[in-house]
Amino acid sequence: MMNKIWITIVTENQNTIDKANSLALALAEDLGFKEAVKIEKYPKFPNSYKIELETEDLNLDDLNVQCLKITSKIALAWTSYYDDDTNEIELIFNKSAETQFAKNKYHVIRWANAGINKT
Numbered sequence: 001m002m003n004k005i006w007i008t009i010v011t012e013n014q015n016t017i018d019k020a021n022s023l024a025l026a027l028a029e030d031l032g033f034k035e036a037v038k039i040e041k042y043p044k045f046p047n048s049y050k051i052e053l054e055t056e057d058l059n060l061d062d063l064n065v066q067c068l069k070i071t072s073k074i075a076l077a078w079t080s081y082y083d084d085d086t087n088e089i090e091l092i093f094n095k096s097a098e099t100q101f102a103k104n105k106y107h108v109i110r111w112a113n114a115g116i117n118k119t
Contacts, residue, residue, distance in 0.1 A: 004117045005067050006054040007031075007074075010042050012095075012110040017041075019108075020049035026105055028053060031070050045110065054117075063116045064089045071114050076100045078114070090115040 009027070014020045017039065024036035033053045042048040055070075064087070071078050071091050076099070078091040093112040101107055 003063055004054045004056075005063065005070060005114065006052070006117060007033075007071070007112060007114040009051040009053070009109055010045070010111040011049045011051065011108045012045060013047055013108050014049050015047045017049070020051060023105065023108060024051045024053070026103075027051070027074070030103070031073055048110065063118070067091065067114055067116055071112075073102050074106055074112065075102060075109065078112075086118075088116050088118070 007027075009023075011020060011023060014023070020039050021036075024039055027033070028035050031053070033055050036051050036053050038050070038052040040050050042050040067089060068091070071093070075093060075095075078093045081090045081092075083089070091114040093109070093114075095110050101109070
């Protein structure tokens, strides 16, 4: 079975692709992910990029806990949704005045979504 944890991030105040690439590389390194799957301009907000990351294939018993641990390395707090039928979670992050970023370089993250793909 191939399992992956994925994260989609939307940035703010990123006026060049180089800044988005730099953030993507830092996230991949800090989270133990392979390099970004995709980086593209995000048209909904000015000076924003969408970064998509995913883990290598994982063979872990509890991917939900692993997903929670990985996202806590970015920021707190995340809204969680649990699907009882599949035993999977999806996490959503929205930047607010109460946000606690794990590292100062992550302050440009405006929104994020994380979850699990089981195949």
